[in-house]
Amino acid sequence: MSPQVSAAATSVQNEDCNRRSANFHPSIWGDYFLSYASGDSLEADVTDVNVNHLESKEEIKRMLMVADDVTNKKPLQKLDLIDAIQRLGISYHFETEIDEILEKIHKDHHVAGLIYGNNVDDHLRSISLQFRLLRQHGHKISCDVFNKFKYSNGNFKESLVTDIKGMLSLYEATHLRVHGEDILEEALAFTTSHLKSMAAFPLINSPLLAEQVNGALKRPIRRGLQRLDARHYMPVYQEDPLHNKVLLTFAKLDFNILQKLHQKELSDISRWWKNLDFSRKLPFARDRVVECYFWILGVYFEPEYILARRILTKVIAMTSIIDDIYDVYGTIEELEIFTSAVERWDISAIDQLPEYMKCCYEALLDVYSENEKDFTREGKPYHIDYAKEAMKEIVRNYFWEAKWCHERHVPTMEEYMPVALVTSAYKMLATTSFVGMGDIVTKQAFEWLFTDPNKMVQASSLICRLMDDMVSHKFEQKRGHVASSVECFMNQHGATEEETCNEFRKQVRSAWKDINEECLLPTVVPMPLLTRVLNLARVIDVVYKDEDGYTHAGVILKDFVASLLINPKIDATVEREFEGLKEEVRSMLTSNTDKDFQKLCMINDVQRMGVAYHFEREIEDALESLHNDYNGDDNNLYTVALRFRLLRQQGYYVPFDAFNKFKDDQAGKFKESLIDDVDGMLCLFEAAHLGIRGEDVLDEALAFTTSHLESLVAHDKVSPRLAEQITHALNRPIRRSLPRLEAKYYINFYSGDAGSKNQTLLIKFAKLDFNMLQVQHQKELSRINEWWKSMDVKTNFSYARDRVVECYFWVMGVYFEPQYSFARIILTKVIAMASILDDTYDAYGTYDELELFTEAIQRWDINTIHDLPEYMKVIYRSLLDVYKEAEEVISKEGRSDCIQYPIQEVKKLVKAYCKEAKWCNEGYVPTTMEEHWNISLVTTGYPMLAITSFLGMGNIANKKVFQWSSNDYPNIIKASAIICRLMDDIVSHQFEQKRQHVVSGFECYMKQHRVSEGEVIKLFREKVFNAWKDVNQEFLKPTAVPIQILTRILNLSRVMDVVYKDDDGYTNSHVIKHYIDSLLLGPFLL
Structure with missing residues (x-):
């Protein structure tokens, strides 16, 4: 279906029209990757490691040859070796050897019955592993091999449940199923149910195995990105006491070598992108070139595909811009002209376009012309021809959707899907992914892509379209986007959103079966080409599993990008x-x-x-x-x-x-x-x-x-x-x-x-120490993010500041050393909860609600939760859980009697918050600074944070330390709280008063002493200066408590000098973003 596009030669641009806006957040990476790697450093590093790398590679080849020896009577070892090589992300080095071994296994199975007969251990893990490996390589293995694990009544044997490794292996095998394999459907339901139950309670004694189960339930091997999975699998494999050291060392070295290559590529692409200056010229569009490169790394990461990655990244980045022009910004008249210009594919058509479209059009044509001469010289001009045709097709269908949106038309599913499968961009990306792959790509391969219907491409497109729509349709509809498949289905069938999503998930599962079927031998095109289409589907399962990770790139995708392109493996x-x-x-x-x-x-x-x-x-x-x-x-x-x-x-x-x-x-x-x-x-x-x-x-x-x-x-x-x-x-x-x-x-x-x-x-x-600690900090922050996400802060507390990363940065200032990992996790959770409490008292809760909450905190009993408003219940439960978590750990150290002191400080803090809320509610202004300070020094949170910071410090923080810190607050804690209060008030008092915050110490002092703002600032800075002298005094020997304890309070003061030096860097978190990036994203290049 193609829209009829007018070729009118008039340029249309109505600057006064009401254009839509999605308010996409800017790139979270900025210029980070611009100068990340240089060719010189890459070459030097590769030279240094090349000898060890090649030696290890040859040793692994010898292992595979030994495994393939006919005298080898241990087939499970052979399978485990191949599985480890694949999951560590290094199988591309040994494709021939692995193919030969698996071909032989397949032949033996069919011809001599050696594999599933009496000559091999028939336990669940070995058979499931063998099934998965052979299916992954396209061999048609019957699913009947699993009948032996069922009762005569057709149910799987309950005795299998105790074999956790076998269950996990069977679970992974089921994801290679095709249509009609009911036994694998049953096996999937059986293993999923039991594995989830084991993980939830938990019933798995080995933390290593529990981690593997949770990872598989979230994303099975068949749907995972090989590069990302390799990164996650290496530490798991390393903990296995039977791991092969040669394999592991080679995998880590290979990962680092490839990472440097990828960094260099991304640096070059980032420079191209910056030169286009789209963030300024087209500010309405998503600036996601780094995420685009990550997407394409999922399609192919191997070193031989440098050209292919460069081309496909540029194409997907340009497609993203064009998508936003059609979805967000362009008028229907402008889009009609742009569609016509793309059909012509001629730079002279640029003069017809509105100004803002010209840069996009020129860049699009440049991407394709960049390598066109080379392909023509090699006798392969059709590579670019097919890629262009795929781009024209997607633009035509973008225009169809724009017309529907303009006319407010909600199509039927039969009308919608042929267009939407094209605008998923997956046929275009599959076509372009073949460009740059070398001689394996023939004209017949491109013709196969354009065969209608193409089950493989259609399945991949369907997965993309439905998974994207399920997680993004609400956001899209808020900004006036064309009706998605979710709205179309609901409108046509009178279904609820939940019913629609259930149906779509069923269709996605069916599409995966189509992909699996198309990958079985004999294939229409070579397996390496099918793998690109398969990998495109896998990317979707990563980017759109739970949310639109591309549009909202600062959440899920950020960690994935960092793990592949920033953080090296420490071997x-x-x-x-x-x-x-x-x-x-x-x-x-x-x-x-x-x-x-x-x-x-x-x-x-x-x-x-x-x-x-x-x-x-x-x-x-x-x-x-x-x-x-x-x-x-x-x-x-x-x-x-x-x-x-x-x-x-x-x-x-x-x-x-x-x-x-x-x-x-x-x-x-x-x-x-x-x-x-x-x-x-x-x-x-x-x-x-x-x-x-x-x-x-x-x-x-x-x-x-x-x-x-x-x-x-x-x-x-x-x-x-x-x-x-x-x-x-x-x-x-x-x-x-x-x-x-x-x-x-x-x-x-x-x-x-x-x-x-x-x-x-x-x-x-x-530098090594910094990098090794950075990896530890990233893992801690990832754990904290999972906890934070489980609280669903954005939904449950939309009024509050969502600053868990900034909280972790704050706590890294208190202690960064490796031995304080637990301390960092607990204190970050506490400060994040304190931030939610602060905003609840300051910005949201009614005074009656706040009195109830304050009373509940004083009782510190989960049974009081029933008296609270719904939104407060989540806060209350989460707060008690954090301290319960801390108590369980310190009890094992024999310090259970210490938890009472931090809890008492939370009670004091909340009482003080309530007092401020009362002042605000009554419009009361304290008459003296002393009256204000008695409350506001507590509501800095610094006495509470200082005392809580000792929880995770081990036996050095004994009961005497907590008693010292809690008894009328020693001078160093008072000084730290003064620094916090005054620096905060200096930079934030004007903003706070605009939102009707309780009167600050700043206003109190001005009112009491009738002085100007400038005079108050000067006086407060002098008080901060003197407070620092008090901190220094408390450090002089002999000290009341160990200096390690005092250092936490000193460091809390230091955080204030960073976060509140010139602005409220916590509320306005962009102020401290570059600090966070430098500590958590940027390792030293060695």
């Missing part, structure tokens, strides 16, 4: 290298050098690179020695200031009068000659931030260094590199920096100075 070789480097760094720290300056510099570098947690004992010993042996005779400003800062950071009291020697005896001011020592001035600036109350010389030093350093930068009197260092310090001195952010900055900066062997070694160690 055993790297881990060994890391441990070796760590010991060398330890040797540097403990070397018997007589030069204090070298020791100080080494400790400074280790701390600022974020790796000091590996060497706490060595650093403590070195600094204690430096403290005890210092005689005060050093006159070098840099050395004196560095020693002062490092010792103060460690809790040693160093007299501030050490700096008097740098002052003019007569004037009492710092010597002007110091200005020439820029490194010394910068070091003194950093040292001044460790001052306590009464140390006037440090206040003077801070004013002196700040003024002169600012002047040096402003007047270009220092090198660009030193100017960068000064600017960084002026913006955020070391004492107020988050260790993890400072490490990322300092490693990058220090790399520019690396010259000596020790420097190079330290940088490499720090």
Whole structure:
């Protein structure tokens, strides 16, 4: 069916018409991948690993040859080897060998009956595995082999349920079924039911096996993307005590090599995309080029398909833009002209188009002409011809849908589906996927694609269309999209949405059977071509399984993209290298050098690179020695200031009068000659931030260094590199920096100075450590995201800030070290729940509801949940569950009596929230700052967070620590809460008052003292400055509690200096997005 399109030569563009908008979010990646990898680094890395890679590859080939030996009497080992190779994503290296083995197994089964007879172990796992592997390779194996596992009454034997591995293997095998195989339908229902039951209760003793079951239930092997599945399978396989080390090492190495290749490709594609500047020229369209590349990685990831990936990514990216022009922005008159121009496929047609369409049209033609000459020279012009025809067809059908939308026509399913299957784009993508695949693609292959009907392409298109529509139709209808298949079916058959989706899921399952059938030998076209169509269907199961992951790319797809294109696999070789480097760094720290300056510099570098947690004992010993042996005779400003800062950071009291020697005896001011020592001035600036109350010389030093350093930068009197260092310090001195952010900055900066062997070694160690920790943090955040998603925050609490990632970033500032994984997870959950509570009290709940909720919190009893409004029940249950989870863990450590203290702090916090809500409800303004502060210092959440942060710290956080922290709040907690309250109020009070928030301390102070906003800001900043002095004071030995405990409170203060320095970075989370990206998305390239 083709629309009749006018070829009118008039350009139409009505700028005044009411255009629709979908308000798509911008690219979450920005320019991240632009310079991600260079060809030079890629070539060097590949050269370095190539020898080991080739040696391992040959060894695996020998394993396969041994497995194929006729004397090998262990067929299950043979099958397990092939399965492992495939699931680790390396089977493309051994296609011939695997094909020969499976062909032989198939022949033996048919000819001699060797496989399922008495010569092989007939247990469920081996038969199911054999069935799946042979079917995957196109061999027609009868499903009757599973009859032996049924009772005479036709039901599967209940005794099979205890064989979990066998059940899992059977479950995976059933997804290769074709039409008419009822026994496999029964097997799927049987295994699914029992495996779900086992996973839910749970009844699987092995965590490793439980993880495999849950993964399979979510996405079976047949529907998974090979590259993504390989990434997930490697750690599972590694935990198997019987895993093959050669296979695993080779798979990890291969993954990393391919990842670098893919990064380089994406970098090139991102540069092409940026040059098109569509985010500015066509802001209504989805900016998803990274997601497009991920999509195409699902179609083919192998190295030989570089050209194919580049072409298909560009085509799908352009199709996405065209889709949004037709769906969202273009008028029917403009779309008619654009459709005609695409039919002509002639650059001269561009003059007829509206301005905004011209860039799209030109880019579209360029994508196809880019390689057209090469194909023509090779005698294959038909590659591009067929690809163009497929694009024309989809544009024609986009126009049909636009007409329906314009006319508000809801078609029947019979009318809708022929158009919608084309606009799913899957026939066009399948056609274009063949372009660039080399000599295996003949003209006959393209003709097969255009055969009508083509069961394989139609099934893949149906899966795409129905799965897309089921998860996106509500969003689409809100923005005035053409009726989807869901609306059409409901309208035609009078069905409910649930009935419609059930019917569509049935059709999707049927379509998968069609795909399986078309992949059985003999095939119409070579299997590698069918695999592209199969893989396109697999992508849909990933991107549209639970939601529209393409349109809303910041949720599910973000983690998948990161796992394939950002996070490298850490293999055993790297881990060994890391441990070796760590010991060398330890040797540097403990070397018997007589030069204090070298020791100080080494400790400074280790701390600022974020790796000091590996060497706490060595650093403590070195600094204690430096403290005890210092005689005060050093006159070098840099050395004196560095020693002062490092010792103060460690809790040693160093007299501030050490700096008097740098002052003019007569004037009492710092010597002007110091200005020439820029490194010394910068070091003194950093040292001044460790001052306590009464140390006037440090206040003077801070004013002196700040003024002169600012002047040096402003007047270009220092090198660009030193100017960068000064600017960084002026913006955020070391004492107020988050260790993890400072490490990322300092490693990058220090790399520019690396010259000596020790420097190079330290940088490499720090980069490896950063990357390894980043992988751990990503896994933790993934777990937290699953928890957050289970709460369905967007639906249940649409009024609240959805900031779980920002909460995790906050908590990473409190502790990033690997031993605090549980602490991070619990504290992130607590701060996320506190954020929901805050918004409930501030923005949504009625005062009557809030009183009820406050009372329920004071009782802390799940039975009180029945008294609460529905939306509050979810909050209440989730909050109690978080603390129950923490209690279960600390009870195993013998610290169950500690949980009462964090719970008590939540009760205090909620009481204070309720008090503020009462003030707001009554329009009351506290008459004094003291009255306000008694409440608002608690509602910062910082006393509660500080005390809760100790929960996951192990035995160092004993009952005495909790008693110390909860008893009238020690000065360091009060100081931290003051920093939080005042910095928050300074940047957010105007916004809060606009939304009728309770009056802030800012307004209270202005009203009480009748001063201007500027005066209040100046005073509050002074109070923050003094609060930092109180924090520093509490760190000086002897401390009331271990310094590790105090560090959490210090770090909470540091978070405020990052998140609330110039803006409310939590509410306006785009402010801190680049910080989050740098810590959670960007590893160091090694």
